[in-house]
Amino acid sequence: MALPVSIKTGLVAAALAVAGLAAAPSMAQPNLAQAVGPTVAEPSSPASAAYRFEQWELDAADGARRYRVQLAVPRRAAPAGGFPVLYMLDGNAAFAALTADQLLALEREGTPPVVVAIGYATNLRFDTTARAYDYTPPVPGPGPTMDSGAHDRPAGGADIFLAFIEQQIKPAVRERVAIDPTRQSLWGHSYGGLFVLHALLRQPASFQRYIAADPSFWWQNGFILQEERQAAAIAPGSCLLVMSGASAGNASNSNNANNANNAKPANAANAANAASAAADQAPPPARAGIDSAAVQRMREARRSVPPETARLFVARQAQRDGLRATWREFEGASHGAMLGLSVGPALQVASSAPGASCTLP
Template sequence: MGKNAIPASPRPAELAIGLPAADIQHHVVTAPDGKRAYRVSVWTPPLGPVPSTGYPLVIMLDGNAVFDSLTRTDDALPAGQSLQAVVVGVDHEPRDHADAKPFDPKANLAERSYDYTPPSPGADAPRGAPNNPHAVGWAKRGGGADQFLDLLLQHIVPLVQARYPVDPGNRNLYGHSYGGLFVLHAALTRPRAFQRYVAASPSIWWNNNFILQALASPSPVLPAGIDITVMAGAEAKGQDALPDSPESVVRALSRITHVRADLQVFPGLGHGAMLPASLAATLQRYVK
C-alpha cells in the first residue's frame, strides 16, 4: 500500500455528516449549445460569522447522488462542530424538471459517460469495462470532459462565486467513479482551477486505462501546491497492486513535480458504498 496510503474506518466516515434538505438551494445552468441543462445544488453553513476570505468551495460531481446521500444521513458531528464550507452538487437536470428525486444511477448514464470521460483515441467506442478489460461497447460514448470542464469553470463556478460567500483561493473538486476519472483529468489538464482534487474509486479502466497512459507519457508539468487524493475501497490491493490499481495512479502522480498525492483506503468497501464514505471523508476536512 505504501507510505502514502491512509487507512480509513468506513462506518464512522460514512455516518459522520448529514445536511438538511430544506437548506439546499437549486439553480439550473444551460450549456452554451442549449442542448443540456444542469442542476446546481448549493448548501451553505447556517447563520454565523462568515470568514473574511469566504468559505471553502467544494464542488461535487453527480450532485443528485451526493445530496441524496447527504440528506439521508443523520448529522453525527460532535456537539459544537459544524461543516464550514459551501457544498455544491452538479448534475444533469431531471428531464421532467421536478424537484430532486432519489438517485437513479441509470437515468443519466449516457450524459455522465460523455461529460466525465477525457477526450482520447477511441472515446466514441471506448474499450474496457469492469471485470472485462477487453470488452467493446459496454461503455457509452465518451470524450466530453473538456467541454464539461469549460462549462464548470466558465459558468457554474462564476455563478456560485457571485451568489455565495466563497473563497476563490480555496476551491476543491470531488468525484466518484466516472466522476473520479474526471477529477484526475481535470487535475492534469487544468491544475490551477482547484487547489484540491479528490478522486473516489476512479474508473481507471475506462478506454483501455487511458488515464494511466496520460500519466505516463509525457509526464505533466503542474504548478506548485497541487493536492490530489485518491480514495479506494476493495479495489485497493496493497503491495500486490496491479498496474491499473489506485496505488499505481498515486505512484504516478507522486512522480510529478509539485504534486502532493495520497491514497486513502476504506478497507472492504465496494464501489457503491464508497460514495457515502468518500463524501463524508472529503467533507470532514472542513469541519470545525
C-alpha cells in the same frame, strides 16, 4: 517532494467511524435507476440549522444535457477570505448521500465548506448517458469518442464539461456566496473520479484539492494512464486523495510509501470481507435482456489495468513537485458503497486549513 500516505482500514465499520458516516448498505455497483428521495435540503432536516439551501438549472451549450446545481451554504458569516468550497459530481446522488450529522459537525468543528452538487435535471440519482459524456476524456483517433462501458453512448466531453464548470457554474456560485479561491475542491466517484484525475492532469489550476473515489482507471483500456505521461505542471500546495474499495483489487497489494506488506485477512470477519470484495470485483453475469457482448466488453475493460493501479498511480503522483498525494483503502467496501463512504472524507479535506494536505486521521 511529498510522499504518498497509504492508509488501510480494517473493516467497513472502522472506515465509517473514521469518516463520521452513518452506515450505508453495501452494493457492488450503484443503483443507477434509484430515485433521489429526501435530502438534507428538506425544510424539516436538522441541517437547516447550520446551512441554507438553493438550487437552479441550466443547459449545456449544445442543449443536449440539462444540469441541476444544488448549493449548500453555511449560515454563519463568511470568513474574510471566503468559504472553502467542495464541488461534487453526480450531484443528485452526492447530495442524497450527505447527512445532517455531517453538516452539523462541520459547523461545530471548523470552517464549514460551501457544497456545490452538480447533477442532472432528473429525479434519478444518476443520468448514465449524460455522465458518460461529461466525465470521460476525449480519446484521439478517427471518429468520435465512445464510452467503453457501453459502445452506443457518446463520450469524451470532459474538457467541455470542465470549461462549463469554470465559465458557468463557478461564476454563478460566486454571485451567491463568497468563495476562497485557494481552497476549491473537486470530488467524483467512478466515472466522476476519472474526471477528477483528468482535471488534475490536464488543467490542475482549476482546483487545489482533488478527491477521487474508486476512479474508473480501466476506462478505454486505461487511457487516463496515457494522459498521466503528459501531465501539466501543477501549482505548489495542491493535493490529491484517491480512495479505493477492496473491489478495486488493492487489498492484496497494500503498502505505504516506505514499507510494503501483504494485506491478508487476519480473522474470519476480514476473510468474509475479502470474499465479498472478490465477488464485487467480478462483473455480474449476463441476464435476460442484457446484451452479452456488452457484458463481455465490460469484463475485458476492467481487466485492462492491474488491480494495484490506484495505489501505484498515487505513488507516482506524489513524486511530482507541488503535489501531495494520498491513497486510502476501504477494505471490504464495494464500488457502489464507495460513493457514500467517500463523502465524509471529501468534506473533511475540503474544510481543512489553507495549505493542508489531503490526509485523514
